[in-house]
Amino acid sequence: ETGVTQSPTHLIKTRGQQVTLRCSSQSGHNTVSWYQQALGQGPQFIFQYYREEENGRGNFPPRFSGLQFPNYSSELNVNALELDDSALYLCASSRWGGAAYEQYFGPGTRLTVT
Amino acid sequence: DAKTTQPNSMESNEEEPVHLPCNHSTISGTDYIHWYRQLPSQGPEYVIHGLTSNVNNRMASLAIAEDRKSSTLILHRATLRDAAVYYCILRSGGSNYKLTFGKGTLLTVNP
Numbered sequence: 001e002t003g004v005t006q007s008p009t010h011l012i013k014t015r016g017q018q019v020t021l022r023c024s025s026q027s028g029h030n031t032v033s034w035y036q037q038a039l040g041q042g043p044q045f046i047f048q049y050y051r052e053e054e055n056g057r058g059n060f061p062p063r064f065s066g067l068q069f070p071n072y073s074s075e076l077n078v079n080a081l082e083l084d085d086s087a088l089y090l091c092a093s094s095r096w097g098g099a100a101y102e103q104y105f106g107p108g109t110r111l112t113v114t
Numbered sequence: 115d116a117k118t119t120q121p122n123s124m125e126s127n128e129e130e131p132v133h134l135p136c137n138h139s140t141i142s143g144t145d146y147i148h149w150y151r152q153l154p155s156q157g158p159e160y161v162i163h164g165l166t167s168n169v170n171n172r173m174a175s176l177a178i179a180e181d182r183k184s185s186t187l188i189l190h191r192a193t194l195r196d197a198a199v200y201y202c203i204l205r206s207g208g209s210n211y212k213l214t215f216g217k218g219t220l221l222t223v224n225p
Contacts, residue, residue: 004157033212042201042215043158056212090157101146101205103213105157 002027004093004106012112018079021109023091025072031055032074033103034066035090043090049074050096078111086113118202123220126192134187134219136202141182146205148213149176149187151198158201158215161187197223 005024013019025032031050035043045058049068063079072093078085088110092103119137126132138147149161162169162176164185169176175188189196201218 035215040217042199042217043213045212045214048212058212092157102160102163103158105159107155108157 004091004104006089006091006106006109008109009107010110010112012114013081015081015083015113017081018077019081019111021076021078021089021091021111023074023076023093023106025074025093026104029093029095029104030072031094031096032068032072033092033094034074034076035092035105036060037088037090037108039087046076081113083113086111118204118216120200120202120216120219122217123222125222125224126189127224128194129191132189132192132196132221132223134189134200134202134221135184136186137184138202138204139183141204142206144206147176147178147182147185148203148205149174150201150203150213150215151196152201152218153195153198161200163205192221192223194223194225197221 004026007022033048034046036046037043046060047057048055052068065077067075088108090105090108092105094103146163146165148163150158151161152158162171162174164176164178177186199218199220201215203213
């Protein structure tokens with residue numbers, strides 16, 4: 001069973017640029033969630049995708065957007081990067097409707113905005 | 115979202131039991147109590163969850179107070195690999211999506 005993978009591992013961008021982060025779900029999972037984790041803080045929910053549609057969103061502006069593909073992989077896009085967007089971006093996959101609703105997290109993408 | 119309160123940090127010795135407390139006085143009847151942990155340089159990892167009754171799995175035990183306003187994650191024999199940040203999270207039974215993380219408890223395990 002393949003776990004959640006994310007790419008790239010690290011990324012450095014300049015303020016104002018755009019970035020795309022990628023996530024492959026664990027086998028058998030149909031739901032993907034994205035989180036942002038600033039240094040020293042817990043992860044903050046960005047949004048979730050199920051059946052290729054956004055299913056819920058946290059307190060993030062519209063310049064954070066996403067996609068889910070038929071194979072359940074996902075992308076997180078961030079436009080007009082700001083310095084405060086520097087963080088670890090985590091992807092988590094799960095099976096919709098499971099009682100435990102365990103989320104399986106990837107190792108994250110470390111984004112640095114300069 | 116209902117709020118949880120955890121100590122910022124705790125220390126334990128290897129091979130001793132560890133009791134990690136969590137207060138959630140505003141918990142509602144449909145809120146599940148979840149615990150995740152995050153090892154250094156890794157994404158969070160599911161540990162255990164419960165609703166009303168105590169729960170055991172291969173990783174840990176979860177003891178839930180009768181009034182559900184607090185819970186305790188129990189690691190029966192701490193190892194160096196258990197050093198991590200432990201998050202206590204309330205998930206609404208009506209919500210299928212987000213986990214609301216706090217700052218968690220940083221557990222240090224001494225050899």
